[in-house]
Amino acid sequence: MTDKLLEIKDLYVTYETDDAKVYAVNGLDLTVNKGETLGLVGETGAGKTTTALSIMKLLPDRVSKINNGQILLGDIDLIKVKETDMRLIRGERISMIFQDPMSSLNPTLTIGEQIEEVLELHEKDMSKEQRGRRVDEILKLVGLPADRKNDFPHQFSGGMKQRVVIAIALACEPELLLADEPTTALDVTIQAQVLQMMRELKDKLNTAMILITHDLGVVAQICDKVAIMYAGEIIEMGTLKNIYEGEKHHPYTIGLFGSIPDIHKATKRLNPIVGMMSDPTNLPEGCKFYDRCPKCIDICKTEKPINKGINDTHMIKCHLF
Amino acid sequence: MNVPLIRTNGLKKYFKTPMGELHAVDNVNISIQKGQTLGIVGESGCGKSTLGRLLLRLLDVTEGEVLYENENIIAYNKNKMMEMRKKMQMIFQDPYASLNPRMTLSEIILEPMKVCKTIQDKNEMFEKVYDLMKIVGLDERYVNTYPHELDGGRRQRIGIARALALDPQFIVCDEPVSALDISIQAQILNLLMDLQEERGLTYMFITHDLSVVKHISDEIAVMYLGQCVEKAPSEELFKNPMHPYTKALLDSIPLPKLGKENKLKEVIKGEVTSPINPKPGCRFAARCSRAMKICTQKDPKLKDYGNEHFVACYLCK
Numbered sequence: 353m354t355d356k357l358l359e360i361k362d363l364y365v366t367y368e369t370d371d372a373k374v375y376a377v378n379g380l381d382l383t384v385n386k387g388e389t390l391g392l393v394g395e396t397g398a399g400k401t402t403t404a405l406s407i408m409k410l411l412p413d414r415v416s417k418i419n420n421g422q423i424l425l426g427d428i429d430l431i432k433v434k435e436t437d438m439r440l441i442r443g444e445r446i447s448m449i450f451q452d453p454m455s456s457l458n459p460t461l462t463i464g465e466q467i468e469e470v471l472e473l474h475e476k477d478m479s480k481e482q483r484g485r486r487v488d489e490i491l492k493l494v495g496l497p498a499d500r501k502n503d504f505p506h507q508f509s510g511g512m513k514q515r516v517v518i519a520i521a522l523a524c525e526p527e528l529l530l531a532d533e534p535t536t537a538l539d540v541t542i543q544a545q546v547l548q549m550m551r552e553l554k555d556k557l558n559t560a561m562i563l564i565t566h567d568l569g570v571v572a573q574i575c576d577k578v579a580i581m582y583a584g585e586i587i588e589m590g591t592l593k594n595i596y597e598g599e600k601h602h603p604y605t606i607g608l609f610g611s612i613p614d615i616h617k618a619t620k621r622l623n624p625i626v627g628m629m630s631d632p633t634n635l636p637e638g639c640k641f642y643d644r645c646p647k648c649i650d651i652c653k654t655e656k657p658i659n660k661g662i663n664d665t666h667m668i669k670c671h672l673f
Numbered sequence: 674m675n676v677p678l679i680r681t682n683g684l685k686k687y688f689k690t691p692m693g694e695l696h697a698v699d700n701v702n703i704s705i706q707k708g709q710t711l712g713i714v715g716e717s718g719c720g721k722s723t724l725g726r727l728l729l730r731l732l733d734v735t736e737g738e739v740l741y742e743n744e745n746i747i748a749y750n751k752n753k754m755m756e757m758r759k760k761m762q763m764i765f766q767d768p769y770a771s772l773n774p775r776m777t778l779s780e781i782i783l784e785p786m787k788v789c790k791t792i793q794d795k796n797e798m799f800e801k802v803y804d805l806m807k808i809v810g811l812d813e814r815y816v817n818t819y820p821h822e823l824d825g826g827r828r829q830r831i832g833i834a835r836a837l838a839l840d841p842q843f844i845v846c847d848e849p850v851s852a853l854d855i856s857i858q859a860q861i862l863n864l865l866m867d868l869q870e871e872r873g874l875t876y877m878f879i880t881h882d883l884s885v886v887k888h889i890s891d892e893i894a895v896m897y898l899g900q901c902v903e904k905a906p907s908e909e910l911f912k913n914p915m916h917p918y919t920k921a922l923l924d925s926i927p928l929p930k931l932g933k934e935n936k937l938k939e940v941i942k943g944e945v946t947s948p949i950n951p952k953p954g955c956r957f958a959a960r961c962s963r964a965m966k967i968c969t970q971k972d973p974k975l976k977d978y979g980n981e982h983f984v985a986c987y988l989c990k
Contacts, residue, residue, distance in 0.1 A: 395854040396825075509944050539716040539881065544925035544940045566855060569927030596931045611859035612929055613888035615911065621866070622888070624859030628824060 356424075357560050358384040358407070358528055363421035365402050365411070365584075372633035376402040378584035378640075380421070381659075384528065389554060389561040391571035393608070394581035397629055400564045403581075404530045407562075408448050409438050425528070444474045447521040451533040453513035457505040463516045464501030467491070470523040486523070493556075494519045495549055511542035515549070522553065529561045535570060547573055568612065572596060577665075580605050583630055583640040590666035602668050603645045639671065647672060676743055678875050679728065679761075679843055680704035684737035686723055693950040697723040699899035700737075702975070705892075707842075710869065710876040712890030712907070714883060714922070718945055720899040721879045722766075725845040728877065729761050730754060741843075759789050762836040766848035768828035772820040778831055779816045782806070785838040805834040809864060826857035833864065843875045850885060862889060883926050887911055892981075895919050898948050898956035901975065905982040915984045918957045955986070963988055 365377040377399045384390050394400050405411045407423055409430060423430040425445065433441065450456040458466060464487050471483045478486070488498035494515040505513055514534060521529060534550070535543040551574050554561060563575060571578055572592065579589040580602065588595065588602040595605065607625030627644045630636055636643060642652040651671050660673045686698040697720045705711045713721045726732045728739055730746060738745045746757055762785075765771035772781055782802050785791075792798050803813060809830040820828055829849060836844055846865065850858040866889060868874055880886050886893055886907075893910050895903040895918065903916040914920045921941040943960040954969040955961070961968065965987060973985040 395856060511944060539945075540883070540925040541716065541921060541941050542944065544927070545942075547927065548940050567927065568929035572929055572931055573927045592931055596929070607856060609929065611856045613859075613862070613884040615884045615887055615926065615928065621863055622859040624863065625856045626860075628826065628857070 355386045356383055357386045357388075357426070358382075358562075359422075359424040360403075360407070361422045361424070363403070363406060363423065364419040365399070365406055365416060366419055367416050369415065374632045375635055376416075376584055376632060377406065378635070380581075380584065380586060382579060382586065382589075384560050384562060386527070387554075387558045387560055388577060389563060389575045391575035391578045392562055392564045392581060393566065393568060393571060393578060395566060395629060397632060398581040399584040399632075400581055401532055402584075404448065404532055404562065404564055407528075407530060408442060408446060409433070409435075410448075440474070443470050443526070444524045445526055446528045446530065447524070447526045448530040449514075449517050449521050449532065449534045452537055453510060453517050454505075454537070456517055457513060459505055462502050462504055463508070463519075466516070467501070467520050467523055470520055474524045490519045490523055493522070493553065495545075509542075511538055511546060514538060514546055518546075518550070518553075522557065522559070525557055525559070527560060529559050530564070531561060532564045533566070534563070536565070536567070543570075550574060568608065580608070583632065583635060585640065585669065587641065587669045588667070590662075594662070594666035598662070598666055600662050600666075600668065600673060602641075602670050603647050603672075604641050607644075675706070677704035678707040678742060679877075680740045680743075681728065682738040682740060684724070684727060684739065685735045686720075686727055686732060687735045690949060695949045696899045696951055697948065698727060699951075701896075701899075701901050703894055703901065703904070705843075705875055705877060707875055708869070708873045709891040710878050710889055712886035712893040713877060713879045713896060714881065714886050714893060715896035716881060716945060718898075718948065719896040720948075721896050722847050724896070725763070725847050725877060725879050729758075729763055729845055731763075755789070759791065759839045760841050761843040761845070762839065762841040763845045763847065764829075764832050764836045764849045767852055768825050768832055769820075769852070771832055772828060774820055777817050777819055778806075778811070778823075781820070781831055782834045782838055785835060789839055791839055801838070802834075805837055808837065808868070809834045810860075825853050826860065829853060829861055830864070833861075833868075837868070840872075841874070843877075845877045845879070847879045848881070849878075851880065851882065858885075865889065883922060895922070898945065898951065900956055900972075900985065902957065902986070903982075903984045904975065906980070909980050909982055913982070915978065915982065915989050916957075916986045917961050917963060917988065 360380055360382040363377055363380040367374040367376055380403060392400050406418060418431055467487045467490060468483050471478055471486055487501055491498045491501060496515055535546050565571060575592060577591055578595040579586045582604050588605050610623035613622060625644050630640055638654045639652040639657050642648045657669045657671045659667050659669050661667050681701055681703050684698055684701045688695040688697055701724060715721045727734055734747050739747055749757060779802050782805055783798055786798055792801060811830050850861050878889055890907045893907050894901050897918050903919045914923055941960055946959050954971060955973050958964040958968040967987050973987050975983045975985045977983055978989060
């Protein structure tokens with residue numbers, strides 16, 4: 353029996369702009385169990401980051417609105433939590449790693465100070481010496497020499513900065529880590545180093561993780577479950593085996609895989625999806641993918657598909673099944 | 674073998690910095706046959722974009738030659754170079770930064786024709802613009818839109834149309850798909866390959882993405898800190914990588930597959946060393962697990978190991 357850690361039920365998020373209303377997340381359901389890694393895959397504008405920001409309650413106040421749904425962490429509904437209480441959850445129970453390590457560190461503080469800041473806020477009964485020791489420990493954990501804690505971010509390379517960001521996120525050993533494209537800004541050899549480290553840490557600390565990415569290769573390396581997102585909805589979800597080796601797939605998933613050049617086979621042409629993602633201010637009725645779908649039938653244009661279970665772990669949102 | 678369309682000879686580019694000389698491109702010799710694609714792969718800072726710019730003389734060469742159909746274009750004067758530019762064009766990495774935000778789509782595509790005075794008649798010019806838009810798959814209704822109104826994929830199509838406006842023979846593609854989503858990336862790659870087939874274009878394709886480079890290239894050159902460390906036909910390089918750096922690069926790619934072959938292999942340690950005043954010897958020696966004494970003393974030279982496979986490494990026999 354696995355324990356549920358985070359459960360999102362029927363989440364709707366919109367952004368209000370001067371011109372139009374942007375439907376960013378439209379009825380999202382998601383469950384993450386303890387110690388599990390979920391890969392959230394989709395293209396730009398699919399609503400991946402909006403989902404993560406909703407969990408962290410870091411959506412911009414004035415323009416965004418959560419219209420419906422629940423985000424349950426254990427038995428607390430995060431949507432109803434007050435900002436002052438949320439501060440205790442953020443960093444201690446859930447933390448987030450952002451895409452760009454260059455802009456997510458404070459350039460005027462040493463990295464040691466930035467890691468210690470988290471401990472000061474959340475571990476109030478730690479003494480200064482204890483905190484210093486903990487900083488050394490965490491730095492070693494992410495593969496940085498402890499004597500570099502007095503250096504400033506600009507003295508580190510991109511890969512090392514991302515290690516610092518991960519160190520900050522893990523300082524309080526959170527139950528859930530949200531990683532938003534953590535390796536996208538890095539070179540491949542450095543990406544491989546960081547991925548290897550993240551996998552080791554995951555096993556060591558038993559942290560659950562939601563890994564947001566557009567790279568299906570990265571997902572195959574590190575995740576247990578995969579959710580494919582399109583226009584604010586999860587259109588297919590399953591275990592790694594279901595998604596990568598299963599027989600039945602959502603047409604969008606097939607298109608995503610068809611777009612990746614295969615390194616072992618010589619292919620003359622790729623088989624991408626035609627067209628672009630629908631405008632999120634003006635989403636089509638029915639299935640949001642129908643105008644790009646090669647297998648579209650009449651019902652797709654008018655009626656929203658619902659989740660269909662292919663087996664216990666695999667679910668597809670499509671009229672074809 | 675016939676004369677290559679473009680070839681470099683001992684090409685060097687050093688930048689002066691307060692800390693010393695930065696060796697961005699250090700003695701690179703490449704050649705591309707007409708109608709073929711040479712892929713240049715390497716990590717950030719290895720000098721691949723600098724190499725692309727040197728080939729088009731967008732940067733001044735420190736030393737060496739660029740031979741286009743056996744003529745050294747480095748020696749050309751301004752007027753002659755202007756003529757040359759009609760034959761060689763570039764597609765840039767960032768479709769957000771490489772288009773003038775104050776020009777409409779048609780103005781952007783028209784500009785090369787105006788600058789080079791290839792077409793004088795206004796109607797003819799616009800005909801050409803519509804023609805180009807059709808070729809790259811842009812709908813006619815976009816003709817008066819500004820770049821900010823379009824998404825990344827369409828913007829990159831404008832960049833391609835602009836590069837084609839002068840009917841060039843040779844195009845340097847500097848990471849043309851890195852900023853795009855995977856499904857759009859596949860659309861643009863297909864477009865570039867179709868154009869090559871129809872027009873017999875020659876590409877130099879710069880990228881850090883190995884699966885993309887394998888897909889599009891006939892030949893691949895791997896660069897590390899300004900030097901070409903391995904060069905081979907695409908199939909050969911992936912089947913039989915010889916340089917330790919190439920091997921490490923290939924092992925680092927996360928593949929969208931499950932199973933044993935995809936579990937992480939040995940990851941190379943360390944990071945790229947500084948290109949400023951590099952020490953003699955192999956640039957990769959500091960990260961190489963099999964480095965020997967000689968690797969830190971003398972620069973290894975590119976040597977032919979058969980099958981047009983060139984490697985610069987002392988380990989290869």
